[in-house]
Amino acid sequence: MWTLSPAELAVVLLSLKVAACCVLVLVLPAIGMAWLLARKQFWGHALVDALVHLPMVLPPVVLGYMLLVLLGRRGWIGAWLYEQFHIQLTFHWWGAVIASVVMAFPLMVRAIRQALMQVNPLLEQAAHTLGATPVKTFFTITLPLSYHGVLTGGILAFSRSLGEFGATITFAGNLEGETRTLPLAIYSLTQSPEGDAAALRLVVLSVLVSVAALLVSQWLERRLVRSQR
């Protein structure tokens, strides 16, 4: 009963792959945006802040549809991508990554921004007097003192991606083996008359994967705290 069928294993691996790629794609832009919002005052700051947070308040389906209009095969950017490079994001697992990225971006930015705002600016000033340029100061003082925020943001993004449904199904589609992640697979099974037992197995699996992700993140956090003490 508790050995995974090849189909179930494929679903789990796909979900983990999409979530991991989502975090990897997000890290640098999220750090950049968090720094911009935490440390810089510029014209349009409030607007950029609102746009970043938009995915948190919009229904995921709406975002999925917007992505479709932009990046779909016949979308504004999607059509060009297809003509020039034969890149098609819909019905491709990268489409699922992009849907997750858009949904998780504000979560990661918020976590890192909070951490950046807690870094004592007087330490950065001290680094300047010790000959560190602003870039060196950022990478040796500010960012290392914000690692817990990057870690928290990464965990939030990973979890958000594991649970992502609306934007993924609308934009990337529900294609078995390609974009059918755990939530989509559960949904598909509940739509078929004899799918209940199989759906339940995936639900249990989903809980196990999430708990494992949480445990790993707690372990990472403890290690980080210990290394900075």
Next chain:
Amino acid sequence: MFSVDIQIHQPYAAGQRFDLQAKFTLPPGRCLGIMGASGSGKTTLLHAIAGLVTPASGVIRSDDQPWFDARQSIALPPWQRPVGLVFQDGRLFPHMTVEQNLRYGMPVTEGKIRLQSVVDVLEISALLQRKPGQLSGGEKQRVAIGRALLRQPAVLLMDEPLSGLDDQLKQQVLPYIKQVIASFGLPTLYVSHVGEEVAEIADEVLMLAHGALRQPV
């Protein structure tokens, strides 16, 4: 020779301005003490020398190199000015070991002031692998002084380095500061609101009051 001749205008409240004038020269190995009540502008003066505050006019010069010259529009950013600024609160980097803190400001090419000699003078060799969180107040301040020295500064600036310590710790750290000034021969500016402390350390003492430096009465 390190020379300062500046005027600072700092806005501090709506429509209000804080004015400060300072003029002095410091030969190598000489320690000038500046005494003044809190709010008299002692820290602002040190920050202006370090490049953290921009004076309105005047010149700051280290030997032949101008760090700041309002007329010629020269104002080096803080990271291009070799100053050894010791802050009141130490400001050690909490995520680095003592040794990493000490090495942080060291130039790539080895300077005159060696890590080993700093560690010996300040007696911090047993602390090198510790994190700042594991140090006492006095130890932190000794490491902060060492870190400032290893920057190979042209001038050493001490901003009330003892004020965060209780009397017993002050008496422990004070001899180290004297030893540092005697050993490394840097022009030093020592700022404090405690008269006896400045008198004990500095070769000459000036008062900072009402925005200007004067001889003490």
